[in-house]
Amino acid sequence: MVNSHGRRSIVSGIEIEGGRLRTERLRKLEELKSLGIKPYPYRFERTHKAQDLQEQYKELEKEVETQDVVRVCGKIMNERNSWMFVDLYDETGKIQLFCHKESLPQEKLDQRKLLDKGDYIGVTGTIRRTKAGELSVRVTDWELLCKSLQPMPDSWDGFNDVEARYRHRYVDMLVNPSVRDTLRKRSVVIRTIRKFLDDRDFLEIETPTLQVEAGGADARPFVTHHNTLDIDLFLRIATELHLKRLIVGGFERVYEIGRIFRNEGISTRHNPEFTMLEMYCAYGDYNDLMDFTEEMICECATAVAGGTKVKYGEHEIDFARPWKRVRMNDAIKNACGLDVESIPTFEGMKEAATKLGVHLDKEETRGEVINTIFESKAEASLIQPTFIIDYPVEVSPLTKAHRNNPGEVERFELFCTGRELANGYSELTDPLDQRQRLENQARKKAAGNEEAMPLDLDFILAMEYGMPPTMGIGIGIDRLVMFLTDSASIRDVIAFPTMKPIVEPPKTAKDAQPDKDAEAVSRKG
Template identity: 55%
Template sequence: MSKQQSPQQPEPHSTLAEIRATRLVKADKLRALGMNPYAYNWISTHQAAALQLEYADLANSGEVDIQVSIAGRIIARRVMGKLAFFSIQDETGTIQLYLNKQQIETGMADIPDAFSHLKQLTDVGDIIGVKGKIARTERGELSVLVTEYVMLTKSLLPLPDKWHGLTDVAKRYRQRYIDTIVNPAVRDTFRKRAQITSGIRRYLEDLDFIEIETPVLQSEAGGADARPFNTYHNTLEMPLYLRIATELHLKRLIVGGFEKVFELGRIFRNEGVSTRHNPEFTSIEVYQAYADYEDMMTLTEGMITTVAQSVLGTLEIDYQGTPISLAAPWRRVTMHEIVLEVTGLDFRSFDSLETAQAAVKDAAIGGCDDVKSLGKLLNEVFEQKCETSLIQPTFVLDYPVEISPLAKPHRSKPGIVERFELFAVGRELANSFSELTDPVDQRERLELQAARKAEGDNEAHDVDEDFLTALEYGMPPTGGLGIGIDRLVMLLCNCASIRDAIAFPLLKPEQSDEQSEDA
């Protein structure tokens, strides 16, 4: 078999419009030959990765007397006289096609000059189906010795230059379909994401939890401090919100007699965009009757370690160059303890807000002058100075009541609620409470939140009277848990930005022509 030549280079001096026009002409020529450039189907016997694995031991220059049928996108073409070498890519990987004029024109005798048409009318980006035997070239490349080919889809636009790839980050997110063609690692991330979400569901279902969908359109936003998206129902003539959490409806189900429920779905918050925030994101919320936040810690640790081991095959991972151990048990530390450890400030020793603010100022921690309670000041110091230090998985326990309106008061610590957040690589991954079940206490807290809204707080909400009515019928002791799926995927798949963990992140419209020269 002949030595491979250098890959065919893209048309460097042609505009996208010129390339598209040329390829449309090729599509018309295929039709004239009776070859539909947009086929209806194709039956494959194998995929690329399976062939590479099955024939990994095939010797150089060896052949296997077996017919295979495979389809994929052309990602490279090398043509020289009566021979051509294409590389095609399917969902699983790549494989080489060995194209010989004599073999193809024998196998496709009903189409005169089939080999010439293959050379002249195909381009990088086209999707083709082929049949032939398996062989390994003299240079060691596993190949399909093609006897028949079919154009399945004629590509009208070129792929990015092989040597430079799709390097524009915004274009990668905006045109994810190109990103996933040219970057196999991106496809791998979304494949793992699917495995992570299915693994979470399987773990919970094995523990007898059931998933029940709750409304996305809600008359009252609630369950979190977050600014909602507003919409309007024309027929009902009523304003509505996109949900900012699934919490209050899942708790209604606990009131109604379900003991283990969850929902994994989309949440919408009309807030800023950053490397760890997207206005539309995925979370899972889990509620278990007769459980508390200690039970939820055990559940969280077990679920994440089980899923990580299943998807990654290890609990020792690398995140952006930092080794992370997911092996249990994870560290547990109270908010007071971690603030004291990192800053030297012991909030339990302060007898007033003024004393605490003076100490915080002496510690050169700014932006706290307008904080109006000791608990909120503690949380502000924690967020500024401690979160980024929590690299290994860490449960931070026992939060101030002022920032936890849906959590049950701590059974032995005044001013504190039974709440934890899970941190890793300096960011929050999960949030959990021993859920507040006292309807009188809950009303007082929601009314305080409504007062904040009346004062102009865009993240505060009105009192949800129906939810309070449900609590008055009686909700059993309950542990609740919320996990940000996108951030968990970021950790397990080594994504630097949340946009790398979301297939189609929200972006501003392009200001320039969408079809730029490097598309």
């Protein structure tokens, strides 16, 4: 890795070409080759994984030697007492190697000097437990499975440089077990959701990532270019509009767990690409959907945390059902005493917001102001899982009007530790109403609001063919995994989070000239 000025490693622990530690390993690699040893062989027949041995010999007492011969393999992570003790790791955990000179042939003793931490080896040996109580393999033979050229992070100080951890996540995974644990739990969450939905006859259907217009959410999209068609395309910001087309198409239960791209700020809670579950189910409304959501998330919590109680930072969150359901207007009243229902006008609402110290920006309607008041006054206090229900129609262009309350829609958002976790509603199925709402959005977009939705005429056309009553929800998988794994940053639950690249500047005037190919590509046509 080279920094912006072309010389040294900018992130800790990584050896650039010419680095001393790497050069030393290259020397050992050459020496191994000269001894006729293949440093990158093809396979190893193992009899046990580390965890198998730990379990199988749980009862073996200290200082007891067995004659049981095993073959294990893995990565050398640590060494003590001049390589008499070696910690060998495989995916399941650790097994200590006991490498005494009297158990090893002279040749293998000599070649030991060519091994480093980070190398993969396979060993043959017998099982024993040491005086210190550590289950070990007394090594009688070993073979190299991979020579590593990079130094492993210092085992005493650890691999703590945050930037290095995210830029070189493979090292982070090797050294910090919690990283693997979190990613494993993420996999469990996704598997649990799939099983939950599949068991209820849902179909997982993939919808387009490249779209002519990016709709279905308020967000700025990424733009890309298709060369042959010579058109700009957008990366999707939601899967909603296509999944609803599937409902129109006659599927009654569909979902997608897919990558979403939003061209917005990066923070501990936002990555430019993230994973969202969107699920749509015909003939149900938002009340049914809240029950459904509770059940599904409880199942995830149980699968990952073993129960409904989860520690998150300083909070203990209990997902036990049922969760509170609070009308947005009541949530505002509870938080700051304001009764928005007594204020019928946009101007009046604006005044009330200002009086409360709520900063308004681009709000143009009464409903938008109510939503902003909620976000700045009430949201943060929603620690335990809470459904906020009945949103203003102006902030919900895809949601069916409330059956009783004019000006409101049948929508909920799920909050937890003051953060939004899910967004669901009775889907708007009236094509004429939908057209009007999207035309309003398009007007805003034309007026310069980059997050407003485009007018998707094909979506409206689809709805004119007829869409049954439908409930639909989107759940941010990354956020959910954050809660269930007590992760402070979204980066901790993503295998390879987005990082700003380290750019190598031109070293000479000649290099500084634009690359011809790049130039050609940048000219459209």
